[in-house]
Amino acid sequence: MSKKMSGAKSLVQSLESAGVDVMFGIPGGAILPAYDPIFDSSIRHILVRHEQGAGHAATGYAQVTGRVGVCIATSGPGATNLVTPLADAAMDSVPMVAITGQVPSAAIGTDAFQEADIRGITMPFTKHNYLITDPQDIPRAIAEAFYLASSGRPGPVLVDIAKDALQKETDFVWPSQLSLPGYHPQIEPTSQAIKDAAALIAQSSKPVFYVGGGVIKSNASKELMQLAELVGAPVVTTLMALGSFPDSHPQHYGMPGMHGTVGAVTALQKADLLIALGARFDDRVTGKLSTFAVNAKVIHADIDPAEIGKNRFADVPVVGDLKHTIAALIPAVKAEFAKGRADLAPWLASMNKLRATYPLGYDTPKDGSLSPQYVIERISALTGPEAIYVAGVGQHQMWAAQFVKYENPRTWLNSGGLGTMGYAVPAAMGAKVGAPDKIVWAIDGDGCFQMTNQELVTCALNNIPIKVAIINNESLGMVRQWQTLFYEGRYSNTSLESKRIPDFVKLADAMGCVGLTCDRPEDVDAIIKQANSINDQPVVVDFRVFRDAMVWPMVAAGTSNDDIKIAREMAPDWDSQEL
Amino acid sequence: MSTHTLSVLVENSPGVLARVAGLFSRRAYNIDSLAVGPTENPDISRMTIVINVESHSLEQVIRQLDKLVNVIHIAELKLDDSIQAELLLVKISATSKNRFDVDAVLETYGAVIVDEDSESLTIEATGDAAKISDLLNALERFGIRELAQSGLVAIERGSGSLADRTLSTQSIPTADSGQADYQN
Numbered sequence: 001m002s003k004k005m006s007g008a009k010s011l012v013q014s015l016e017s018a019g020v021d022v023m024f025g026i027p028g029g030a031i032l033p034a035y036d037p038i039f040d041s042s043i044r045h046i047l048v049r050h051e052q053g054a055g056h057a058a059t060g061y062a063q064v065t066g067r068v069g070v071c072i073a074t075s076g077p078g079a080t081n082l083v084t085p086l087a088d089a090a091m092d093s094v095p096m097v098a099i100t101g102q103v104p105s106a107a108i109g110t111d112a113f114q115e116a117d118i119r120g121i122t123m124p125f126t127k128h129n130y131l132i133t134d135p136q137d138i139p140r141a142i143a144e145a146f147y148l149a150s151s152g153r154p155g156p157v158l159v160d161i162a163k164d165a166l167q168k169e170t171d172f173v174w175p176s177q178l179s180l181p182g183y184h185p186q187i188e189p190t191s192q193a194i195k196d197a198a199a200l201i202a203q204s205s206k207p208v209f210y211v212g213g214g215v216i217k218s219n220a221s222k223e224l225m226q227l228a229e230l231v232g233a234p235v236v237t238t239l240m241a242l243g244s245f246p247d248s249h250p251q252h253y254g255m256p257g258m259h260g261t262v263g264a265v266t267a268l269q270k271a272d273l274l275i276a277l278g279a280r281f282d283d284r285v286t287g288k289l290s291t292f293a294v295n296a297k298v299i300h301a302d303i304d305p306a307e308i309g310k311n312r313f314a315d316v317p318v319v320g321d322l323k324h325t326i327a328a329l330i331p332a333v334k335a336e337f338a339k340g341r342a343d344l345a346p347w348l349a350s351m352n353k354l355r356a357t358y359p360l361g362y363d364t365p366k367d368g369s370l371s372p373q374y375v376i377e378r379i380s381a382l383t384g385p386e387a388i389y390v391a392g393v394g395q396h397q398m399w400a401a402q403f404v405k406y407e408n409p410r411t412w413l414n415s416g417g418l419g420t421m422g423y424a425v426p427a428a429m430g431a432k433v434g435a436p437d438k439i440v441w442a443i444d445g446d447g448c449f450q451m452t453n454q455e456l457v458t459c460a461l462n463n464i465p466i467k468v469a470i471i472n473n474e475s476l477g478m479v480r481q482w483q484t485l486f487y488e489g490r491y492s493n494t495s496l497e498s499k500r501i502p503d504f505v506k507l508a509d510a511m512g513c514v515g516l517t518c519d520r521p522e523d524v525d526a527i528i529k530q531a532n533s534i535n536d537q538p539v540v541v542d543f544r545v546f547r548d549a550m551v552w553p554m555v556a557a558g559t560s561n562d563d564i565k566i567a568r569e570m571a572p573d574w575d576s577q578e579l
Numbered sequence: 580m581s582t583h584t585l586s587v588l589v590e591n592s593p594g595v596l597a598r599v600a601g602l603f604s605r606r607a608y609n610i611d612s613l614a615v616g617p618t619e620n621p622d623i624s625r626m627t628i629v630i631n632v633e634s635h636s637l638e639q640v641i642r643q644l645d646k647l648v649n650v651i652h653i654a655e656l657k658l659d660d661s662i663q664a665e666l667l668l669v670k671i672s673a674t675s676k677n678r679f680d681v682d683a684v685l686e687t688y689g690a691v692i693v694d695e696d697s698e699s700l701t702i703e704a705t706g707d708a709a710k711i712s713d714l715l716n717a718l719e720r721f722g723i724r725e726l727a728q729s730g731l732v733a734i735e736r737g738s739g740s741l742a743d744r745t746l747s748t749q750s751i752p753t754a755d756s757g758q759a760d761y762q763n
Binding site for chain 2: 181309
């Protein structure tokens, strides 16, 4: 079944055939032929203000819906502006397809106007990419791109298409079969691996579930709950996994890592078995690797075999989709437990005591100014766990990870791996497009906000009413915190003076948003309620907070998790704990 | 550090060498040699890669390589189970006076003269790394003017073929690639 049409039309029909309902982009010379059929397409195209915004919006959409996020840009600078979101999506395993126009095939390699070798540039951080010069190849490349992006370990795929391939006439044939001889993601774990894992779990007297973002990617929260309750072990959820297991659950110990809870960090350190599910032993979780959980055996379950053994040896590697892996573990563990299991009571008693002794907390500023943690805590309390929370990168991100209460998967979005400042506003925009009936709060820093706030114009014009809380400490706060702790308080280039310039309320107003401001603790609830009541316009709240608040606990970069500090130069009182 | 020879079957598609080379570079793996050439199947090329790694990370190198969509199969070829050869072209100073000595060396190593003029001889030899290195040592006294050497290529001993065992073409119905709503 083939139809004659332009390559551009073939591209748009391919995207429709792949199930695309929305894409974010900006037209330009090389991609212009594609924008003509886009004009008539059923696909909603959202015209953003910067290609980086298109990329992060695609990520936000993908993280919330589980579907492939799509962005589109022209050649040269349009394409290179997608580089950061592509790298970001690769680090956080986000299914995303980026379409870029390329200069005409005859001009490739001549340094033509707006030419950039985007396929070459993006090779290191796309799951795969294509340069298409023959219009006949367009449907196959698009079909493969969506399959690659969404299957196995998800990731970004870029399809670069030369302008003449968009202009030439071609036959549109949507492929009924794909042939990818080098790509066979393993979905089902081997029964031997499941058996070995179950045996280790039954033998362990100090197990911990180390849960990563893979659980969210594979939609395995229900299975995780069943397995976790069956085993009864503490559950720690990494920055990428928040919401995969309810914060309110008695087995939940919070987030591990550089700014994790004492309970979560210590549970990993003292465990005799780590049940790692879709996690990748990132340096921000392990601290100094050689001192990480030294007495623990490791079950490492992941769909990407290259993650297993990359940073930490796995006693039992389990390759497979986590939904299948965890589902297979449940009966296997039950069978092992029927034969007998180690007693967890002493372990749980000591860990529960530790967790109770060192809950997350913060000091209220003595000068009466607004505490950033309090603002975030109140946003969570007044908006609830059904809403979606999106953060930028820095102190506000860590506080949003710590003080928002997450109960559901796909309600927490952030740039975990790449640490992309400016992620929040465009990702929140994409999230709101993917989940229009949910409240979406971007919890942003004043530094991050000034990198990508132009997408609020896109939101205002396209009826995407997100809410932005600027945690305005007039600084690059996390960098300033490191300067306080490690550079003798020499604040080189971290003061943004954003309580003075810009005027965020006027800026919001200029972009068609409601701008609010708040600098007194007693006004916080009323302002949040006001923001939550506005549903026909984006809202920006400038929360002018205490400048010197710091994120605690903290494991300094490159040091051992054993050296966690709960406040400046203050370690937990290990002597009073029986570990 | 230890040396390993990997035979990597890749799709014969544009950019595949850049993908492999880029992977080695960005993950800081050391390549000793890399040779690319056609195979019996025009859609598939073979890369023979000699790498120097800590033994525990060989597996990591293989797994990362295997993640490249265009990489179809990777096998480690052990010295005992494979034929390994490099190609050497070397230009030496030779006159009628020392020609007899040169011929004796060439005969020992099974090398042949492929070009000559009044001042020089160009010699072609193939063999494993040790043989090529011994030959070069033996030729040194004549004066080496220039040399060109290929990367190592290798093939498994016996009648088996990597391609036979790995190229089951498995088609993926596009329905699987469609969009499902995964929200839970």
